[in-house]
Amino acid sequence: MNISNHIEALLFLSGKPLSIKEICKILDKKEREINEAILDLEKELNGRGIRLLKADANIMLGTAPESDEYCKSLIKEEIDRNLGRAGLETLAIIIYKNEGGGVSRNDIDRIRGVNSAFTLGNLAIRGLVDRKINPKDKRSFVYKPSVRLFQFLGITKKEDLPEFEKFSEQIKCEKLFTIQ
Amino acid sequence: MYQTATRQFEGPLELLVDLIDKKKLSISEISLAEIADQYLDYLKKLENFPTKEVSYFLIVASTLVLVKSRSLMPSLEISEEEKEEIDDLEKRLKIYQKFQNISEGLEKIFGNNIIFSRETLPKMPTKTSNIVFVIPRDLSVFNMNKALSDLLNIFCFQKTILPEKIIERTITLEQKIEDLTRRLQEKMSLCFSEINKKQKQSRMDIIVSFLALLELTKRKAIRTNQNEIFGEIHITQT
Numbered sequence: 245m246n247i248s249n250h251i252e253a254l255l256f257l258s259g260k261p262l263s264i265k266e267i268c269k270i271l272d273k274k275e276r277e278i279n280e281a282i283l284d285l286e287k288e289l290n291g292r293g294i295r296l297l298k299a300d301a302n303i304m305l306g307t308a309p310e311s312d313e314y315c316k317s318l319i320k321e322e323i324d325r326n327l328g329r330a331g332l333e334t335l336a337i338i339i340y341k342n343e344g345g346g347v348s349r350n351d352i353d354r355i356r357g358v359n360s361a362f363t364l365g366n367l368a369i370r371g372l373v374d375r376k377i378n379p380k381d382k383r384s385f386v387y388k389p390s391v392r393l394f395q396f397l398g399i400t401k402k403e404d405l406p407e408f409e410k411f412s413e414q415i416k417c418e419k420l421f422t423i424q
Numbered sequence: 425m426y427q428t429a430t431r432q433f434e435g436p437l438e439l440l441v442d443l444i445d446k447k448k449l450s451i452s453e454i455s456l457a458e459i460a461d462q463y464l465d466y467l468k469k470l471e472n473f474p475t476k477e478v479s480y481f482l483i484v485a486s487t488l489v490l491v492k493s494r495s496l497m498p499s500l501e502i503s504e505e506e507k508e509e510i511d512d513l514e515k516r517l518k519i520y521q522k523f524q525n526i527s528e529g530l531e532k533i534f535g536n537n538i539i540f541s542r543e544t545l546p547k548m549p550t551k552t553s554n555i556v557f558v559i560p561r562d563l564s565v566f567n568m569n570k571a572l573s574d575l576l577n578i579f580c581f582q583k584t585i586l587p588e589k590i591i592e593r594t595i596t597l598e599q600k601i602e603d604l605t606r607r608l609q610e611k612m613s614l615c616f617s618e619i620n621k622k623q624k625q626s627r628m629d630i631i632v633s634f635l636a637l638l639e640l641t642k643r644k645a646i647r648t649n650q651n652e653i654f655g656e657i658h659i660t661q662t
Contacts, residue, residue: 259542297539309537316538325535330434332527332534340526355519357480358435397530398537406529414522 247273247281248288252305261302261391286400298401299391309398323396330356330363338373339389339402340411346386348378372396435477436484437520439466444517451517453510457495460488487513595629600636608646608661616657 250271255262268278282303286296293311297304307315316323327335337355341347352360364387367373371392378384389402399405433439441451443462449455467481487509494500494510607614616637620630637659640646649658 256542261541295539297541304541306539306541309539312537315540319540323535323538327531327534329527332531333523336523336526336530339530340523354516355523356435357437357484357516357520358477359480395539395541396535397533398539399533400539406533411522411526415519 246284247271247277248285251278251281251303252285255296255303255305258304261297261299261304264301264303267303295400297391297394299394300388302391304391306395306400309400312398328363330358330360331367334360334363334367335372335389335393338387339393339405340408340415345379346374346376346388348381348384348386350384352387433466436463436481437517439463439481440484440517441521441524451514451521453491453514454495456488456491456510456514460492463488484513595632597632597635597639600632601639604633604636604640604659605645608659613658613660616659 251267254267254270264275264278264282268275271278282296282298286298289296293308294305295308297306333356334352337352338347341351349360349364352364364373364375368375368387372390373387373393374390375385375387378386394400394402397405402408405411433442440456440459440463443459444451444455447455447459449458464485467485490502490506491510491513494502604614604619607619616634619633625633637646637648637657641648644662647660647662649660650656651658
């Protein structure tokens with residue numbers, strides 16, 4: 245068996261997202277090797293009923309989005325699809341403003357032109373964003389898309405988002421400068 | 425006129441983009457000048473102004489007024505800062521509009537083709553499975569004891585940090601005024617230092633006494649006199 249199979253086994257057993265660091269530790273391999281193995285695993289699972297989901301540094305095995313209908317009837321879970329305009333805009337910013345470290349609340353407020361604290365709180369409670377201490381300013385937080393968000397969007401990686409490349413480029417070019 | 429007055433806008437950018445879109449314009453200084461009046465109209469019509477967001481709306485309003493003025497008087501000179509302000513608003517609107525588009529795209533796919541994980545399967549016991557209690561590895565009397573005492577500390581913590589304070593005697597201004605007035609009736613003139621010589625007069629006492637002095641002076645009930653800087657203050661009745 246090769247590394248990618250072991251990763252597959254770990255992810256299946258866990259049922260929850262695992263960080264790449266964790267996997268490196270368990271398998272005692274370097275990150276580069278693990279990343280390559282992950283790509284292999286992803287290729288292998290293409291078209292299967294089980295897919296590999298990658299959200300930043302976390303990966304997970306999940307059902308194929310195409311099986312949505314059948315899975316939903318198995319779960320019989322009431323899924324709230326309603327996010328509201330504020331929630332959607334905020335998520336759009338967090339996903340597309342492709343900053344590795346995460347987007348700060350200030351950035352989000354500036355782009356939306358409103359105070360987004362309440363909206364961010366809601367999204368955090370629903371598990372759709374991950375909140376971490378801002379490494380640049382320990383007093384504030386940064387927000388990243390969560391694995392759960394990807395699950396709900398039915399995408400296995402960021403790049404699968406509609407027009408991801410086009411939007412990402414456009415947003416990178418528009419630099420916001422601050423006024424005093 | 426313009427009928428969007430009924431819709432609630434969370435922020436100024438949302439409103440502006442909506443106004444510009446309705447006119448099928450693109451975002452530019454010219455279009456901003458065109459919709460400036462409508463924006464201000466909207467603000468005027470708002471009954472319950474969302475007080476939290478007032479400042480955002482007003483800042484943008486001021487920029488719009490500037491833009492409108494420029495369009496009416498092209499020769500109007502504006503400062504570097506003001507130019508930047510207008511450019512900044514334009515930029516921010518463009519970016520916001522982009523994200524609005526993106527969010528519309530997200531809405532279409534959200535919740536449509538969900539990827540489920542094993543974690544989302546209901547963990548309810550079925551007819552064939554049994555629920556068992558698995559003893560955690562670090563379970564011991566010592567650990568349980570510690571856990572309990574930690575928990576109690578959390579609750580007791582609130583109590584122990586209440587500082588004890590001696591309730592101080594309060595000195596009211598009225599009392600001091602009364603005091604001073606009474607004293608002056610006994611003696612025709614007084615010195616400020618005399619008032620505070622008795623008993624253990626704290627700093628607060630002296631301050632309030634002085635305030636009483638000032639108040640009575642203001643009321644023209646007494647006359648005060650000080651011959652030298654930091655010298656004795658003589659008080660007489662008027």
